Amino acid sequence: MNTSTKALGAAALVQVLVLLLSACATQGGEQGALADAGDCIDMVAGGLRPLAKERDQRFNGKVGADVATCRGSDKAAEFRKTPYVDWANYWATGDSATLYPGTTGVGRHLSANGRGIDGALLDLEYQRMELIKFNLFDNNGTFVDYVLGRDGVAGPALKTWDAMRLPKSAPEYNAVGGDGPQLCSGELIRFRNLDGVCNDIRNPRLGSAGTPFARNVEFESTYPDLGNNELARNRHGDRLALLKPDPQLISRKLFTREQSDPAKCNEGEGLPGNSTAGQCDYKKAPFFNVLAAFWIQFMTHDWFSHLEEGHNNDGAMMPVGCSTGADGKPLGAAQIKALGCRPGDRIDRGYVAEAGAPPTFTANGQPQLARAYKTHTNTVTGWWDASQIYGYDAVSRSRVKRDPADPAKLLLQPGAHAGAGEAQGELPLFGANDKFNPQWAGQSAVAFPDNWTIGISFYHTVFAREHNAFVDAFRAQTRATPEADSGLRNPVRPDDVIRYKDVSANELFEIGRLVVAAEIAKIHTIEWTPQLLYDEPLYLGMNANWNGLLAGHEIAKAALEKIVVQNFGKSENAKKATQWYSALASGPGIFGLGSHVYSDDAVFALYDPKKTDIWSLKNPDHVNGGINHFGSPFNFPEEFVSVYRLHALVPDLIEFREWDRDPNVIRAKVPVIETFRGKATKAMLDAGAANWALSMGRQRLGLLTLQNTPQFMQNIALPRLQTATGKIDIAALDVIRDREHGVPRFNEFRRQYGLRQLTSFDDFIDQRLPAGSPPRKEQERVIATLREVYGQHRCDASKIITDAQRNVDGTRIDDCLGHANGSLVDNIEDVDTVVGWLAEFTRPHGFAISETQFQVFILNASRRLYSDRFFTSSFRPEFYTALGVRWVSDNGPLGKVMERGTANGHTVEVAPLKRILLRTMPELAPELDHVVNTFDPWGRDRGAYYTLGWKPRPGAEADPAFAPAP
Numbered sequence: 001m002n003t004s005t006k007a008l009g010a011a012a013l014v015q016v017l018v019l020l021l022s023a024c025a026t027q028g029g030e031q032g033a034l035a036d037a038g039d040c041i042d043m044v045a046g047g048l049r050p051l052a053k054e055r056d057q058r059f060n061g062k063v064g065a066d067v068a069t070c071r072g073s074d075k076a077a078e079f080r081k082t083p084y085v086d087w088a089n090y091w092a093t094g095d096s097a098t099l100y101p102g103t104t105g106v107g108r109h110l111s112a113n114g115r116g117i118d119g120a121l122l123d124l125e126y127q128r129m130e131l132i133k134f135n136l137f138d139n140n141g142t143f144v145d146y147v148l149g150r151d152g153v154a155g156p157a158l159k160t161w162d163a164m165r166l167p168k169s170a171p172e173y174n175a176v177g178g179d180g181p182q183l184c185s186g187e188l189i190r191f192r193n194l195d196g197v198c199n200d201i202r203n204p205r206l207g208s209a210g211t212p213f214a215r216n217v218e219f220e221s222t223y224p225d226l227g228n229n230e231l232a233r234n235r236h237g238d239r240l241a242l243l244k245p246d247p248q249l250i251s252r253k254l255f256t257r258e259q260s261d262p263a264k265c266n267e268g269e270g271l272p273g274n275s276t277a278g279q280c281d282y283k284k285a286p287f288f289n290v291l292a293a294f295w296i297q298f299m300t301h302d303w304f305s306h307l308e309e310g311h312n313n314d315g316a317m318m319p320v321g322c323s324t325g326a327d328g329k330p331l332g333a334a335q336i337k338a339l340g341c342r343p344g345d346r347i348d349r350g351y352v353a354e355a356g357a358p359p360t361f362t363a364n365g366q367p368q369l370a371r372a373y374k375t376h377t378n379t380v381t382g383w384w385d386a387s388q389i390y391g392y393d394a395v396s397r398s399r400v401k402r403d404p405a406d407p408a409k410l411l412l413q414p415g416a417h418a419g420a421g422e423a424q425g426e427l428p429l430f431g432a433n434d435k436f437n438p439q440w441a442g443q444s445a446v447a448f449p450d451n452w453t454i455g456i457s458f459y460h461t462v463f464a465r466e467h468n469a470f471v472d473a474f475r476a477q478t479r480a481t482p483e484a485d486s487g488l489r490n491p492v493r494p495d496d497v498i499r500y501k502d503v504s505a506n507e508l509f510e511i512g513r514l515v516v517a518a519e520i521a522k523i524h525t526i527e528w529t530p531q532l533l534y535d536e537p538l539y540l541g542m543n544a545n546w547n548g549l550l551a552g553h554e555i556a557k558a559a560l561e562k563i564v565v566q567n568f569g570k571s572e573n574a575k576k577a578t579q580w581y582s583a584l585a586s587g588p589g590i591f592g593l594g595s596h597v598y599s600d601d602a603v604f605a606l607y608d609p610k611k612t613d614i615w616s617l618k619n620p621d622h623v624n625g626g627i628n629h630f631g632s633p634f635n636f637p638e639e640f641v642s643v644y645r646l647h648a649l650v651p652d653l654i655e656f657r658e659w660d661r662d663p664n665v666i667r668a669k670v671p672v673i674e675t676f677r678g679k680a681t682k683a684m685l686d687a688g689a690a691n692w693a694l695s696m697g698r699q700r701l702g703l704l705t706l707q708n709t710p711q712f713m714q715n716i717a718l719p720r721l722q723t724a725t726g727k728i729d730i731a732a733l734d735v736i737r738d739r740e741h742g743v744p745r746f747n748e749f750r751r752q753y754g755l756r757q758l759t760s761f762d763d764f765i766d767q768r769l770p771a772g773s774p775p776r777k778e779q780e781r782v783i784a785t786l787r788e789v790y791g792q793h794r795c796d797a798s799k800i801i802t803d804a805q806r807n808v809d810g811t812r813i814d815d816c817l818g819h820a821n822g823s824l825v826d827n828i829e830d831v832d833t834v835v836g837w838l839a840e841f842t843r844p845h846g847f848a849i850s851e852t853q854f855q856v857f858i859l860n861a862s863r864r865l866y867s868d869r870f871f872t873s874s875f876r877p878e879f880y881t882a883l884g885v886r887w888v889s890d891n892g893p894l895g896k897v898m899e900r901g902t903a904n905g906h907t908v909e910v911a912p913l914k915r916i917l918l919r920t921m922p923e924l925a926p927e928l929d930h931v932v933n934t935f936d937p938w939g940r941d942r943g944a945y946y947t948l949g950w951k952p953r954p955g956a957e958a959d960p961a962f963a964p965a966p
């Protein structure tokens, strides 16, 4: 152990955390007085809580009464009674109404507002550390080592696994070392490989296409309907099966969007001629636009897919419900008609990779499963590598069209519309020789063409233009300084300088991919997510993931980075390699961790003009040194896919506008279903990308809540199925797929993730709303329907239902959930996870998602950065070129550009996607001038501190979207 590690005892960890928090000073506002002094003193005297030793002793986001009062007054203390996280009620975590009376901004740290924000950040970091400790379950056969350790090294500190070696069948097998120790080198480590191998050079297979989805929950808690596990049997009795409760019943009762005038909506088809008189009602999120909805669909196409080439297990068709009612009895014709469901619908079953009895092992005298009861394959790479654009296997890559005039570029063809962006081009269509599924006919040629929507088409267009903009800038640099060092190196000849003029078209194409993938990850982390979670703690938290909490405090940042990477990253001690690593990495930020190695003391090296960065391409420990898998090889877990079933975000009709006429005018209401698959491409070419950007940028997306799924999605035509109805209900399918993948039901899901369970359906209702108020009454109405669908049963207190949590008094949780033995209790345990998180009416301020979904993000959003060499130690000119590093760091050419004024008290850079839109569709410049975050509705007045209000900014007063609802 070297000195810096020794110096960091447990007490020092606390101090460092405080240092992190004090570094995140925010501007503005007067200071709240040190109110509630008694509670704050009690809180300090109590010290920071230790990290839970056992799963059932977790923090659950709940603090003591003195802590809550110190950070948020009696109101926060009062809220502790609910199952939801406490930080959401601290000072300054909401809009200006949550600022300490008399203040207008966050102010200093020990002020009331400062305590609220710092407290929230601390709670969030505890959650992340606990998630890393308790929620990693790999399905590749590494779990036994994770639990038992190997060769004296604790499991969470392990860095390599045999299961992550390439098999003989892999084309790269010999190149990485064959039967001997495997280490990627040479050409294999230069760029993002198509199939995702060799991102981690010591674990070539990690994250590659075709590896199994992981889990974030105990294997024993998966596939509850199999009844393999006593706790699951106690939890659900015989109430669960693939089609029980009936998924179409759930869809029609709990997902359907109510319409004030159904004829004007016409099941999502709108009115003839796309008349603006068409109207499909939906519940809207005022601070998030339709561009944001399609952004996340675009992301999921990069991260994961259960399907292969747009289909599931073709040979095996299955019914999808509309067969039983809430009472479990068969539905009669009249009931079917009233529900509007279709008993004749069929779909192909999901693929299963492994279904045999899982191996078991013994830990602490207890038998444990070594994998989940079944596994399923992620058919694309798990990396954030823009594989939806550039491909993940040979077939998908064959669809990626390069420009014959400059093969470093993607092929774009001039668009038919006016506008400088349009001149940059639109994507070409599939040609006769392309490999594509018949249902994709007429679509643009891209690597991942499934579920092609107008939004997906938009983002593919934007990033193809951006790729080419980078190539153009590189070519311009080459013309200006052909002999200059590009920064790129080839590990085969690491000492040879590669001049600009030496960079080949293929190399430049792959560099473009690295740059675009990093830009996408940056947009997602510091632009999309802070708008999805629109409050101060998450603004700071997400920026910490990228830039670090210590941005602007370079000495402390460099010191922490050295400790994190050199000591904790290499530690064989489980705690240091995981929890401490995670806590302290928020200081320097995850992005770029390990991309500099200083020979001198890091603390001063940064300010030493003679400093030497000794990072070397010849040293595998430098190339790979910044990653951390926390002992469990990264892939997305099934639970992550479940919380991304965000179909409710999509409106039925898009309010179409034109940038070169008055943008305030809605000129047509275009059904989303008329912009699906080949029709998306036609719509894009007919109207041009800039008009779609404006239209989707101005419009609010759908709230993630019950009874808010687009009408068209319940009736979508899937011709490939060749079934009697030819249709499918995607809302019902979301429920079925989660059941096929064995996602634990909602309440156990929360317990597994370290959130407090609910004890009845009424717990969904937001207790902050006054009794009898209209929104509360509406929530009560929806919850009554939930009770009707999922039902109740007489409980049996002798049945223990979980080992993931305990009652507050320390006793074990049983079937009665605290109610009297033998009483009638809600079947809250049976609620499907998608239904549960949609039902969460209680949320932190500005959250477009529920806290349950967010908990899944805390873990996985960090992990996909921590695990990726190209976002950490290999974010270097040797891979990206000097221009590429600058492009990602500064959001494009010409250095950093700052926004005018401040946003929620912060001085901010022009956001990365806004910069890209300014480059790729400059015709939108006047409209974008008002935009601070591309995902905030473009006509909205962002107002004061984190307001969610819906009123027009200057210039958008005439926009009918702001007219009061009729």
Ligand code: HEM
Binding pocket: 293, 294, 296, 297, 300, 304, 305, 306, 307, 312, 451, 453, 641, 644, 645, 646, 647, 649, 650, 672, 676, 716, 730, 733, 737
């Ligand atoms: C017009 C818009 C959309 C349509 C028509 C659509 C359609 C579909 C269809 C047909 C499936 C395949 C179901 C199956 O067989 O398992 C699917 C899966 C999925 N969709 Fe969508 N979708 C849309 C938008 C979105 C959006 C905005 C999101 C946001 C994240 C999203 C997330 C997902 C996810 C996570 C899956 C599961 C994929 C998997 O299991 O690998 N979709 N969607």
